[in-house]
Amino acid sequence: MRVLVVDDDLLLARSLATILGAEPDIDVVGVGASRQEAVAGFRERRPDIVLMDIQMPGSNGLDAAEQILAVDPDARVVFLTTFTDDDYIARALRMGARGYLIKQDVVQIAPALRSVMTGMSVLEGKVLERTAAMGLAADTATPEDTRPPVFDALTEREYEVVQAVSDGLDNAETAGRLHLSEGTVRNHISAILAKLGLRNRTQIAVLYYRGSQRP
Incomplete structure (x- = not known):
């Protein structure tokens, strides 16, 4: 845009x-x-x-x-x-x-x-x-409110980490975008994986883009 x-x-x-x-x-x-x-x-x-x-x-x-x-x-x-x-x-x-x-x-x-x-x-x-x-x-x-329902269990900050991961950012880049420490980003990713029942960052990105393709 x-x-x-x-x-x-x-x-x-x-x-x-x-x-x-x-x-x-x-x-x-x-x-x-x-x-x-x-x-x-x-x-x-x-x-x-x-x-x-x-x-x-x-x-x-x-x-x-x-x-x-x-x-x-x-x-x-x-x-x-x-x-x-x-x-x-x-x-x-x-x-x-x-x-x-x-x-x-x-x-x-x-x-x-x-x-x-x-x-x-x-x-x-x-x-x-x-x-x-x-x-x-x-x-x-x-x-x-615009997040796909599949991410309802996440906090606002965790969802921002999801978006950063889905944009292809690594932990350091995500930390820079969100003004967090890398350790905090790692903790957020661990929480996201646990809440969503996922195994890795790739699955986070796939779920994000599938969830975003709403009619």
């Missing part, structure tokens, strides 16, 4: 671009720091997803999203922000945003974007609670 990252903190935007660009299925096609750069970047590069902050100088991400959706009503806009304000959430969902994530755990961003590419809308847990309180109906899921 091709992703445009926009955040008024350019250092943060570049850091997110580096993290996402390390994913084998994500190509970061541009980085911006303002509404104007978001709209121009979308027009020029036509990314699959615009990952954008709400608050930006001179305007905000909501205004940028409206302009982008005016250009292409099918554009996929995902907000990544620290704000859970009801007005922001309601406006974002009503305009057709595909996701509203809170800046907390960056390892959840890539799985969320993959869910958006499958046609889902993705809301972080606190935002989902607010939409329920506001009575806003949406076909949404949190990133952890």
Whole structure:
């Protein structure tokens, strides 16, 4: 997938671009720091997803999203922000945003974007609670909700290890991606094998890709 990252903190935007660009299925096609750069970047590069902050100088991400959706009503806009304000959430969902994530755990961003590419809308847990309180109906899921049912017995972190293993990462690479020690990764893999009744890493990857091929 091709992703445009926009955040008024350019250092943060570049850091997110580096993290996402390390994913084998994500190509970061541009980085911006303002509404104007978001709209121009979308027009020029036509990314699959615009990952954008709400608050930006001179305007905000909501205004940028409206302009982008005016250009292409099918554009996929995902907000990544620290704000859970009801007005922001309601406006974002009503305009057709595909996701509203809170800046907390960056390892959840890539799985969320993959869910958006499958046609889902993705809301972080606190935002989902607010939409329920506001009575806003949406076909949404949190990133952890998108896992195949066969992995229900795993913790969120164990499932992230499954995804890393399925991407072909070894223990050191998995540790780097998830900011863990190699020993912790080994312990997680042992727990995964025991919970799922599997024998090795290859079986983990096979089960992951079979489970992901849902109708």
